[in-house]
Amino acid sequence: MFKNKSGKVNPDTTDTLIGVGTVLEGTLKSQAGIRIEGTVVGDIVSSGDVIIGESGRAQSNIAARNLMLGGQLDGNAEVTGKLTICATGVLNGNISVGSLIIEAGGAFNGSSKMAAATKQETSAVKQEKPAS
Template identity: 75%
Template sequence: MFKNKPAAGKINPDATDTLIGEGTTFEGKLRTEASIRIEGTIIGDIVSSGDVIIGENGRANSNVSARDLVLAGQLNGDVEVRGKLTICATGVLNGNIAAQSLIIESGGVFNGSSKMPVSKASVTPVESQKELKASS
């Protein structure tokens, strides 16, 4: 009847175990090891080891730190994702972002500045050769 709980400290960041439902307002800092879906309103920072999904009816006045972010609603605040930020056709983001990958669907709105950190995998062969010559 009940699912076995994972061992202490072994929370799956791929599991969405938290939902802020439509008609719900949460105020305060939210920290989660798993993924979260927001269909209501949240006021306060969101820190997730997993993904953050803000649905079409979701509203957040928050700074967000997560693995990935999918935005179909409205977000007012800065975003830092270790992976991909997707702004859907119905999404509106007012704030600055730092992300490895950024996708804005047609109709999506982004007002702010973006920064994409350089990873070693994205260094081109020409840049690698320059680094090798410089270190010789």
């Protein structure tokens, strides 16, 4: 009755919400996006985006396309796209990211590694540069 007939999951949608007052212990895997307003203790793997809201807490290692951090993450993050640490966000751990944004007030305690740009990203940058 509720099944997606195509069987494909859109990674641009958020299909999982961990609400305020909820504690999840264990590994969380999703092909779509995840929003955390409660607490997760365990690894998080998503083909989409992971959002940790202001009330969200995670003691996790996270692998995702993009990560927006408004709450607290104690653990490592491997993000192929963009990691944004909002003004209320705190990240205690090491990161490997495509790009990193830390808003004023956000905190990052750890080491960072910038992943090499993919060929497609490199081509897009080359095309944007004006000819000299």
